[in-house]
Amino acid sequence: MPPVPIDQSDRGNVVAVLATLDSGSRAAAHGWSDLTIRNAFIIPTIAFLIIFNIFPLIYSLGFSFTEYQVSLNKPAQFIGLQNYADLLSDPAIWRSFTTTAQYVIVSVGGQMIVGFGLALLLNRPFPFKGLVTTLLMLPMMLSPAVVGLFWKLLYDPSWGPINYALGIGKFEWLSNRVNSLFAVAITDIWMWSPFVMLLSLAGLSAIPKHLYEAAAIDRASWWYTFTRITLPLVSPLLLIALIFRTMEAFKAFDLPFIMSTASVETIAIKLYQMAFQGWDTGRASALAYIVLIVVLCITNIYVKYLNRVKER
Amino acid sequence: MRTVHKGILAGIGLMLASSTSVLAQELTIFWAEWDPANYLQELVNDYTAETGVTVTVQTTPWSDFQTKTFAELNAQGDAYDMVVGDSQWLGAASTGGHYVDLTKFVTDNGVDKSFVPATLQYYSQYGGKYWSIPLEGDANGWAYRKDWFEDPTEMANFKAKYGYDLAVPKNYKELLDIAEFFTRPDQNRYGVALYTQTSYDAMAMGVEQTIFTWGGELGDYANNKVDGIINSPSNVEALEAYRKLYTFTPPNWTQAFFAENNQAYTEGLVAMNMNYFAFMPALASEATNPFAKTTGYFANPPGPNGDQHAALGGQGISIISYSKNQDEAYKFLQWFIKDDVQKKWAELGGYTCSAAVLNSEEFLNATPYNRAFADSMKIVKDFWAVPVFADMLFQMNDRLHPYITTGEGSAKEALDGLAADWDKTLAN
Numbered sequence: 001m002p003p004v005p006i007d008q009s010d011r012g013n014v015v016a017v018l019a020t021l022d023s024g025s026r027a028a029a030h031g032w033s034d035l036t037i038r039n040a041f042i043i044p045t046i047a048f049l050i051i052f053n054i055f056p057l058i059y060s061l062g063f064s065f066t067e068y069q070v071s072l073n074k075p076a077q078f079i080g081l082q083n084y085a086d087l088l089s090d091p092a093i094w095r096s097f098t099t100t101a102q103y104v105i106v107s108v109g110g111q112m113i114v115g116f117g118l119a120l121l122l123n124r125p126f127p128f129k130g131l132v133t134t135l136l137m138l139p140m141m142l143s144p145a146v147v148g149l150f151w152k153l154l155y156d157p158s159w160g161p162i163n164y165a166l167g168i169g170k171f172e173w174l175s176n177r178v179n180s181l182f183a184v185a186i187t188d189i190w191m192w193s194p195f196v197m198l199l200s201l202a203g204l205s206a207i208p209k210h211l212y213e214a215a216a217i218d219r220a221s222w223w224y225t226f227t228r229i230t231l232p233l234v235s236p237l238l239l240i241a242l243i244f245r246t247m248e249a250f251k252a253f254d255l256p257f258i259m260s261t262a263s264v265e266t267i268a269i270k271l272y273q274m275a276f277q278g279w280d281t282g283r284a285s286a287l288a289y290i291v292l293i294v295v296l297c298i299t300n301i302y303v304k305y306l307n308r309v310k311e312r
Numbered sequence: 313m314r315t316v317h318k319g320i321l322a323g324i325g326l327m328l329a330s331s332t333s334v335l336a337q338e339l340t341i342f343w344a345e346w347d348p349a350n351y352l353q354e355l356v357n358d359y360t361a362e363t364g365v366t367v368t369v370q371t372t373p374w375s376d377f378q379t380k381t382f383a384e385l386n387a388q389g390d391a392y393d394m395v396v397g398d399s400q401w402l403g404a405a406s407t408g409g410h411y412v413d414l415t416k417f418v419t420d421n422g423v424d425k426s427f428v429p430a431t432l433q434y435y436s437q438y439g440g441k442y443w444s445i446p447l448e449g450d451a452n453g454w455a456y457r458k459d460w461f462e463d464p465t466e467m468a469n470f471k472a473k474y475g476y477d478l479a480v481p482k483n484y485k486e487l488l489d490i491a492e493f494f495t496r497p498d499q500n501r502y503g504v505a506l507y508t509q510t511s512y513d514a515m516a517m518g519v520e521q522t523i524f525t526w527g528g529e530l531g532d533y534a535n536n537k538v539d540g541i542i543n544s545p546s547n548v549e550a551l552e553a554y555r556k557l558y559t560f561t562p563p564n565w566t567q568a569f570f571a572e573n574n575q576a577y578t579e580g581l582v583a584m585n586m587n588y589f590a591f592m593p594a595l596a597s598e599a600t601n602p603f604a605k606t607t608g609y610f611a612n613p614p615g616p617n618g619d620q621h622a623a624l625g626g627q628g629i630s631i632i633s634y635s636k637n638q639d640e641a642y643k644f645l646q647w648f649i650k651d652d653v654q655k656k657w658a659e660l661g662g663y664t665c666s667a668a669v670l671n672s673e674e675f676l677n678a679t680p681y682n683r684a685f686a687d688s689m690k691i692v693k694d695f696w697a698v699p700v701f702a703d704m705l706f707q708m709n710d711r712l713h714p715y716i717t718t719g720e721g722s723a724k725e726a727l728d729g730l731a732a733d734w735d736k737t738l739a740n
């Protein structure tokens with residue numbers, strides 16, 4: 001349809017109508033095509049992603065096939081898959097992967113149990129529910145550095161309040177790798193359980209009430225209701241929480257670094273030492289890719305399972 | 313009109329010339345954040361007063377120092393004109409072309425004659441060339457509770473148990489005996505505060521000092537050989553001794569460095585405190601140590617065969633290759649190595665490496681710990697300074713820390729594993 005000329009007497013009304021339109025419609029009114037508007041939104045984002053994500057990703061992939069130490073000021077030498085072979089046969093790397101896996105299991109497992117448990121408790125009316133929910137969410141809003149330093153003080157064997165409260169004398173929480181791993185994982189559970197709680201709460205509140213009413217009429221037990229109604233319906237959101245927390249825990253750096261001064265040597269700490277203390281750029285790039293592949297594999301398994309749960 | 317134009321051009325020329333010289337009137341030195349860096353800033357203010365050149369000492373926390381320095385060097389940045397870098401960095405920084413070769417400067421200005429040879433060897437030399445001027449000499453030594461050592465009851469009990477007088481340890485056997493004697497968890501008293509931290513070189517410094525004292529070596533530095541050296545029988549014995557010392561530390565002593573050691577000492581927890589002399593001023597001050605008046609100091613004692621060594625601390629100052637003010641930096645170094653400046657440096661609290669100042673009675677009596685420091689600087693030895701030193705440090709931490717702190721495996725197994733790791737790293 002050809003453009004309809006605006007009658008000059010209606011100009012005031014046209015301006016008033018244009019003012020109520022969203023920016024896209026106004027842009028269209030100024031003669032911008034849909035394509036131009038779409039590009040104006042998308043191109044800066046894509047440019048940002050290419051410069052800060054895609055380019056470094058490809059650049060570091062190139063480095064992972066070279067022998068290159070950035071501190072030595074010498075050109076990189078192509079060595080094929082040697083870095084990958086060296087890393088995968090290095091017992092220290094496997095020790096770090098084992099530590100990371102143990103940390104992920106303890107930390108994420110704890111977060112799922114505590115977070116979901118809290119959500120079940122909060123999923124009912126009680127006085128000051130809003131305030132309690134907000135207070136429970138405070139830990140995840142704090143900086144990990146602050147949380148790490150704070151818990152390090154709490155764990156102090158001589159005057160830390162945790163030992164005092166538990167009556168366990170001078171138990172050394174951060175003394176060795178095993179104790180440290182549990183101590184750091186407990187801190188991570190404290191910090192991130194509210195995240196699982198939040199997602200679980202969203203899932204729980206979306207379950208139709210009539211299902212519980214029908215179960216009550218059928219005199220179903222609490223356990224039967226929980227396993228046949230609550231858990232299946234909330235599981236897609238629980239799985240999303242599991243994906244996010246597993247990915248984060250696998251990359252754990254801040255809490256282990258601050259609290260255990262690197263005695264909980266997760267793979268991220270190993271990577272940091274290799275890249276920024278040893279300046280072994282080629283090997284560090286290869287290790288970063290190995291970590292990326294592992295995280296992608298784990299996430300993929302979860303996503304496939306999530307899709308299966310949704311289809312049910 | 314022509315005169316006016318000439319005047320304007322002359323003015324612009326003068327302005328440009330003066331602006332260039334203003335830029336050259338500033339020097340930036342990068343160092344770690346600690347008291348000696350403050351002393352250095354105080355010292356260089358004299359240089360500013362003499363020459364008009366503003367010298368700024370920029371600092372960053374120790375934990376970040378190596379990473380930040382090399383990030384700047386790798387980027388070939390000119391944010392800093394000079395860096396007061398660790399001795400272990402010499403290999404990486406010189407091989408990478410980040411430091412200016414100071415060999416000619418050192419010989420032309422007689423630094424090789426006026427500074428203590430060991431300090432020049434470890435702070436400055438790599439690959440037969442000099443890359444820095446020793447700035448802050450430092451060594452690992454010991455502080456001890458004189459009041460505990462001189463208590464008549466303690467002395468009598470000690471003699472009854474060990475058969476000799478309680479005094480400053482004359483060798484490692486005595487050091488171990490005294491540490492054991494004072495370890496009384498029921499009284500919240502312990503024998504020693506040791507280095508055990510693994511985030512960088514803390515634990516390695518404590519261990520290497522014990523190894524050197526047992527007559528051992530970390531390897532053949534000239535030929536990059538380690539097998540049979542780092543895992544030699546004497547090194548196994550030395551590591552066992554360090555592990556034994558660890559059993560006399562306060563609880564939770566698995567990640568301790570200078571701050572934790574001084575804290576344990578000032579809280580009255582330990583009889584003896586291993587620490588770098590750079591951190592001893594805090595122990596000599598009543599403001600920070602309630603036992604300052606009854607604190608004594610001694611150099612690392614000899615081992616079973618009489619070998620006596622101390623782990624090298626401290627740093628040398630190097631000119632960065634990418635600095636645009638290298639000429640001015642050379643002038644600064646020429647000023648810094650003067651005897652009177654070195655004397656002032658020592659007076660301010662810096663640890664000079666100038667032989668004349670270090671051996672003067674004035675210096676030796678200036679603080680309660682200077683004599684022990686001067687003794688220690690004559691027996692210093694250092695870690696590897698090869699470009700892959702950081703990998704070697706982490707491998708040492710990985711292999712030895714579990715044995716030292718938990719008794720996992722044996723000293724022989726830990727050192728054999730380390731020998732294999734180092735062999736591979738050096739071969740690569």
